[in-house]
Amino acid sequence: xxxxxxMKDIAKELQVSTALVSYVLTGRENEKRVxxxxxxxxxxxxKDLNYKPSxxxxxxxxxxxxxxxxxxxxxxxxxxxxLARIIEDEAAKRGYVVLIGSSDESAEKSASxxxxxxxxxxxxxxxxxxxxxxxxxxxxxEKNNAIVLLDRYFPDLNTSHVCLNxxxxxxxxxxxxxxxxxxxxxxxxxxxxxxxxxxxxRGYVETMKGLNLERNIKVVEVPYSFTKLEKERLIKxxxxxxxxxxxxxxxxxxxxxxxxxxxxxxxxxxxxxxxxIGFDGSEVFDFFYAPLTYVEQPLVEIGIKSVETLxxxxxGATEIxxxxxxxxxxxxxxx
Amino acid sequence: xxxxxxMKDIAKELQVSTALVSYVLTGRENEKRVxxxxxxxxxxxxKDLNYKPSxxxxxxxxxxxxxxxxxxxxxxxxxxxxLARIIEDEAAKRGYVVLIGSSDESAEKSASxxxxxxxxxxxxxxxxxxxxxxxxxxxxxEKNNAIVLLDRYFPDLNTSHVCLNxxxxxxxxxxxxxxxxxxxxxxxxxxxxxxxxxxxxRGYVETMKGLNLERNIKVVEVPYSFTKLEKERLIKxxxxxxxxxxxxxxxxxxxxxxxxxxxxxxxxxxxxxxxxIGFDGSEVFDFFYAPLTYVEQPLVEIGIKSVETLxxxxxGATEIxxxxxxxxxxxxxxx
DNA sequence: TAGAGGTGCTTAAACGTTTAAGCATACTTT
DNA sequence: AAAGTATGCTTAAACGTTTAAGCACCTCTA
Numbered sequence: 001x002x003x004x005x006x007m008k009d010i011a012k013e014l015q016v017s018t019a020l021v022s023y024v025l026t027g028r029e030n031e032k033r034v035x036x037x038x039x040x041x042x043x044x045x046x047k048d049l050n051y052k053p054s055x056x057x058x059x060x061x062x063x064x065x066x067x068x069x070x071x072x073x074x075x076x077x078x079x080x081x082x083l084a085r086i087i088e089d090e091a092a093k094r095g096y097v098v099l100i101g102s103s104d105e106s107a108e109k110s111a112s113x114x115x116x117x118x119x120x121x122x123x124x125x126x127x128x129x130x131x132x133x134x135x136x137x138x139x140x141x142e143k144n145n146a147i148v149l150l151d152r153y154f155p156d157l158n159t160s161h162v163c164l165n166x167x168x169x170x171x172x173x174x175x176x177x178x179x180x181x182x183x184x185x186x187x188x189x190x191x192x193x194x195x196x197x198x199x200x201x202r203g204y205v206e207t208m209k210g211l212n213l214e215r216n217i218k219v220v221e222v223p224y225s226f227t228k229l230e231k232e233r234l235i236k237x238x239x240x241x242x243x244x245x246x247x248x249x250x251x252x253x254x255x256x257x258x259x260x261x262x263x264x265x266x267x268x269x270x271x272x273x274x275x276x277i278g279f280d281g282s283e284v285f286d287f288f289y290a291p292l293t294y295v296e297q298p299l300v301e302i303g304i305k306s307v308e309t310l311x312x313x314x315x316g317a318t319e320i321x322x323x324x325x326x327x328x329x330x331x332x333x334x335x
Numbered sequence: 336x337x338x339x340x341x342m343k344d345i346a347k348e349l350q351v352s353t354a355l356v357s358y359v360l361t362g363r364e365n366e367k368r369v370x371x372x373x374x375x376x377x378x379x380x381x382k383d384l385n386y387k388p389s390x391x392x393x394x395x396x397x398x399x400x401x402x403x404x405x406x407x408x409x410x411x412x413x414x415x416x417x418l419a420r421i422i423e424d425e426a427a428k429r430g431y432v433v434l435i436g437s438s439d440e441s442a443e444k445s446a447s448x449x450x451x452x453x454x455x456x457x458x459x460x461x462x463x464x465x466x467x468x469x470x471x472x473x474x475x476x477e478k479n480n481a482i483v484l485l486d487r488y489f490p491d492l493n494t495s496h497v498c499l500n501x502x503x504x505x506x507x508x509x510x511x512x513x514x515x516x517x518x519x520x521x522x523x524x525x526x527x528x529x530x531x532x533x534x535x536x537r538g539y540v541e542t543m544k545g546l547n548l549e550r551n552i553k554v555v556e557v558p559y560s561f562t563k564l565e566k567e568r569l570i571k572x573x574x575x576x577x578x579x580x581x582x583x584x585x586x587x588x589x590x591x592x593x594x595x596x597x598x599x600x601x602x603x604x605x606x607x608x609x610x611x612i613g614f615d616g617s618e619v620f621d622f623f624y625a626p627l628t629y630v631e632q633p634l635v636e637i638g639i640k641s642v643e644t645l646x647x648x649x650x651g652a653t654e655i656x657x658x659x660x661x662x663x664x665x666x667x668x669x670x
Numbered sequence: 671t672a673g674a675g676g677t678g679c680t681t682a683a684a685c686g687t688t689t690a691a692g693c694a695t696a697c698t699t700t
Numbered sequence: 701a702a703a704g705t706a707t708g709c710t711t712a713a714a715c716g717t718t719t720a721a722g723c724a725c726c727t728c729t730a
Contacts, residue, residue: 006686017710022688032689033707055454056400057686060391060715074420081416085409085437092436097455099432102420119390120432257618264622283592287599287622341716352680357718367719368677392716395685673729680723685716692711699704 005049013045025053059121067097068310069117071110071127074102079253079280086303087126094311105224107132114140124310126150131194146313148306152194160313162306162323166196169295169327170203173249173277180335182247182275184216188235188259189251191221200251228258235262239274246274247335253280260288276334293335296328340384348380360388394456402432403645404452406445406462409437414588414615415463421638422461429646440559442467449475459645461485466529481648483641487529495648497641497658501531504630504662505538508584508612515670517582517610519551523570523594524586526556535586563593570597574609581609582670588615595623611669628670631663
């Protein structure tokens with residue numbers, strides 16, 4: 001790599017100090033009373049030499065790296081990939097660059113990725129917290145880092161967050177199924193103490209209770225650590241063992257897709273033998289033999305709000321903002 | 336944010352020079368003849384103060400940022416998302432961090448993202464080049480940057496690259512269809528002068544010629560700029576207007592998925608009325624009413640090879656490495 | 671006993687910015 | 701004519717590392 005062109009080179013060329021060059025190239029020539037002629041000369045030489053400021057030096061000196069650390073569960077998961085895309089675009093608009101990491105829902109990986117982000121001195125964090133990462137978040141908070149939690153949060157941690165109103169989403173789905181005449185509804189969720197799952201369960205449970213279907217409540221907890229095949233088997237067994245089940249709600253995207261494999265293999269008629277409600281949307285939902293009714297999250301809004309909020313904090317905002325955004329419910333053939 | 340702990344703090348604490356601290360903490364205490372006792376003390380204080388080196392300062396001084404710029408077409412596309420995941424993991428293993436950008440196949444966005452990468456002084460680039468970005472790559476090459484092209488390349492540019500052996504992949508697919516008794520095979524590709532598309536077309540055309548089916552050759556070029564709906568419409572019209580068509584090959588992932596929507600809407604029986612071969616795999620392929628026969632790319636191998644090659648170049652390798660990796664052909668119900 | 675060599679440390683510059691402080695010089699004002 | 705102020709620039713330190721060069725001091729060898 002050829003030697004970088006630095007302010008020093010421009011300064012030398014014009015026999016002036018680097019201070020002057022800095023003033024002009026950061027657009028503070030008026031404030032710093034640089035003569036118009038000199039400003040022009042500096043800009044010209046900068047252009048001629050194809051000068052590019054070193055973000056590195058700027059960051060070292062100024063403290064800000066204009067970098068955001070984004071910790072997701074898995075970037076290969078379409079839900080997070082889309083979110084990442086939106087966040088990157090939004091961040092780029094504001095001059096920020098995004099470092100992405102995938103925790104795979106492991107607290108260990110989460111810790112190690114957060115450490116990397118710290119080493120890189122990111123200005124702020126957007127985090128989809130995994131189970132068991134509460135202490136990590138707390139430790140970041142103690143050090144006064146800018147943080148926005150995404151998709152999930154810890155109720156006893158006073159952080160900004162952006163997520164879905166999970167209760168409402170599932171409550172509407174449950175109500176819809178009941179109105180359609182289903183009442184033996186089973187819900188598949190990930191075994192998780194995290195708020196979103198809890199809220200989704202609550203949305204289901206309370207709605208069932210409210211319509212006097214308490215005795216029909218059935219929540220199946222699928223361990224996240226299961227392989228795809230094990231999850232599929234658990235779903236199949238559940239549906240086979242209780243033939244009264246006439247509807248299922250899958251509490252998230254990957255469970256929905258795995259669930260579809262299970263139902264497909266069981267050869268169940270949808271929605272006659274079983275109605276299905278999925279989560280987050282996917283092309284798969286369109287191609288399943290009964291196009292799926294599903295809950296859609298407002299991805300764009302979630303992405304933009306999280307970046308906005310984070311940059312707000314980075315720039316000094318102290319107010320804690322907690323967004324619970326509204327879902328969209330798409331009714332199609334599976335219910 | 337609390338003030339950072341720097342080497343200076345450690346040095347002050349022990350009344351020594353920062354040089355000594357640096358020698359110890361970068362593990363060169365022997366080489367630099369630091370006494371064992373002193374080394375121990377320094378390590379202890381570093382730990383007590385929870386010292387974290389500043390990558391920023393290190394980079395500024397040393398030149399290397401331990402950062403890779405990864406330019407994709409679109410991170411929200413599952414193919415690229417999976418690739419990104421593999422590349423990140425592989426890079427992380429070697430101490431590198433990855434900056435990701437999505438060009439949307441636009442040369443302008445590509446230029447602007449590459450500029451961002453340059454500003455951030457990435458040590459190397461992994462690039463899925465878009466049409467019209469040849470000059471950008473050339474300009475990077477002139478400045479002696481470490482570059483690996485991914486998925487595509489420019490034949491007259493002497494860069495390292497990692498991609499699929501596209502010719503073989505489509506040749507096998509074509510042969511398979513013909514063996515199954517299809518001979519009016521149409522291929523849908525993106526309008527693109529890029530090598531991979533050209534090679535895929537060549538794989539189809541030469542195979543057809545080789546089996547005396549020259550007059551049946553039909554390649555439909557879909558403009559990338561079309562909306563999803565326009566693409567779908569073009570595919571539908573093609574299949575409706577020529578009722579002799581008995582098989583289709585979709586030359587990439589997104590065309591396959593859009594094509595499936597089209598075929599689904601036309602209500603064609605698969606493979607009786609039309610056989611289908613898809614590209615890259617997707618859960619959708621499993622749920623289509625005839626699970627799809629498709630060409631799979633060796634994602635993991637592609638990802639790892641590209642990182643390996645790039646880091647090789649960063650570390651001084653001058654040899655140009657060009658990989659054309661082998662596909663896997665999955666035969667299922669659609670053909 | 672002088673020189674060679676080893677040991678354990680320090681000094682100071684360098685990477686490329688930003689920025690507070692200061693210094694001439696010229697022009698106004700009273 | 702002295703004081704004030706505006707103009708246009710420079711100086712030098714700072715951010716947190718790395719590293720070449722050098723300085724004492726000690727021990728060995730011939």
